[in-house]
Amino acid sequence: MTDELAGSYDVVVVGGGAAGLSGALMLGRSRRAVVVLDSGQPRNAPAEGVHGLLARDGMPPSQLLELGRAEVRGYGGHVVSGEVAALTHDGDGFTVALADGRTVGARRLLVATGLVDELPPVPGLRERWGRDVVHCPYCHGWEVRDQAIGVLSGGPLSVHQALLFRQLSADVTFFAGTDELSAEHAGQLAARGIAVVPGEVAGVEVADDRITGVRLADGTVVARQALAVASRMVARADLLAALGLTAVPHPSGMGEQVPTTDPTGRTELPGVWAAGNLTDLSAQVGAAAAAGALAGAAINMDLIAEETRAAVAALPG
Template sequence: MPGRASWTAMSEMTQSFDVVVIGGGAAGLSGALMLGRARRSVLVIDGGDPRNAPAAGVHGFLGHDGLAPAALLEAGRAEVRGYGVEVVDGRVSAAAPVDGGFAVDLEDGRRFGARRLLVATGLADELPDVDGLRERWGRDVLHCPYCHGWEVRDEPLGVLGTGQWSFHQVLLLRQWSADLTLFLHTAPAPTDEQAEQLRARGIAVVAGEVAAIETVDDRISGVRMGSGELVPRKALAVLTRLVARTAPLAGLGLRAVPDAHGIGERIEADATGRTTVPGVWVAGNVGDLMAQVVGAADQGARAGAMINADLVEEDTRDAVAAYRGTPVGAARE
């Protein structure tokens, strides 16, 4: 692992930090909080477009249930700043190794240096191409019943089929409502076993592709089929394709790989968030597509602690080298 950046590389940067955190959601801010409390110099760079922005509240996060996503992030920013962490608004255009660490470039031309990186850029939801679906996303078009199922309990609900996992989703959603319809759309026809399970749970199945989502008074009123039929529903669940946000990180050598469950692409990392690229950790949905907010926060805190431990090892090697009269950095070659 390279050590501190050389003077030449550092002189080209606006400022350098022990750790730069790319992404200021629950995962990134939790990592920054842990590192700030460890008295590390930390910069959080946030693009301001959290995945859960359309949602009315964060759920399943003990002590914060129902809190607006923006309020959670505002409180998190205030907390990390209390420990000396710097938070800047901006979008990363590129990140790459330099002599002694990493350089992180922003779209506005600023460049920051870091000894270590924590990537918490989250993921993007790729929705099926159905008219009206995107406009209702995060409101009454839902993804996770644990996050939003309570809010639509006992309503007439639908599941938009996109693949085999849609059968699991519709059976799961049955816990929240007995009035449930599976719209096959692009999902395969159910097997005999699946069809029996659906009938046993009283779940209706509608074949054919969905053409549009209809609304009345700013709320879903029904699902319009390609045949023209309108099936009244109050909310719709859909499994999106989940893709880690990695476009600006290609220079680091980080590449998204298919998730083992076939639901999208993520960055591979170990249980602590350490990636295959030395000096780079990930936390949250960028490495764990199914993590909820509370899980992302936990991963950020864990990665922050591991990054600090890694820096402690490096600081100790440098201190021993200096104590012995060896030039700093030589012990790492």
């Protein structure tokens, strides 16, 4: 990404994933001056492919993003590599400061910085994340179908996750750790033929660059080929917090997300929209892209309304 950064834009998009690029695409097609500032830290980078995205199923995430950048540039938008360090409200607009000292002005902001997956502190999980340690049956379930799957307890949705992966394999084991299952949950797992293994999980066994099992604290190793983990998903919301908008707990307990005031991603901060996993923790790539496109259209309409008011005010008499 080598686009030269201009001094100001109609819209600065912070985050160059599916949501940010889709928003910029919509704005570029509306003949808006728009730039995407991307730190190059996509959540799905470890995955081999994007799944569940019509006509692009299985495409490597890096390839999908490169195609998106090219499309944004094709409509006159800029895509610039850089980490945003601060957002400040500056009169009627905003100043965006990058970590390398550059600054840029914006009339509107679209923030699409995504989220961070916080994994249980089990040695070996992070290294296999996005490969044979997964979280979403719709994103990665087909790739581990019919394998020996382990599901690690680690949140309010862990049993639900085990039931979802049971749809994909007859061999699913639930590692309860130190959690005590309710009678209802225990009954559900038993009814679906999901074995429950109690005891603290101490690590992941790996051989020939593949998971081979789960090691318990007592030394027992339970053979498994893939693991599902309910990560805690936390919105990358620090930049918005500096403007006074903080992340709130998701109703399910799965993490924290940024609240919006309407379906277009408008936030309570005038002139600021948010989209993608920042505002919807469970959104897959297609849903994030749709949210970004909707936000881009709403921002363009907001700018048109402002410009129309100024044009009416400038009429003589």
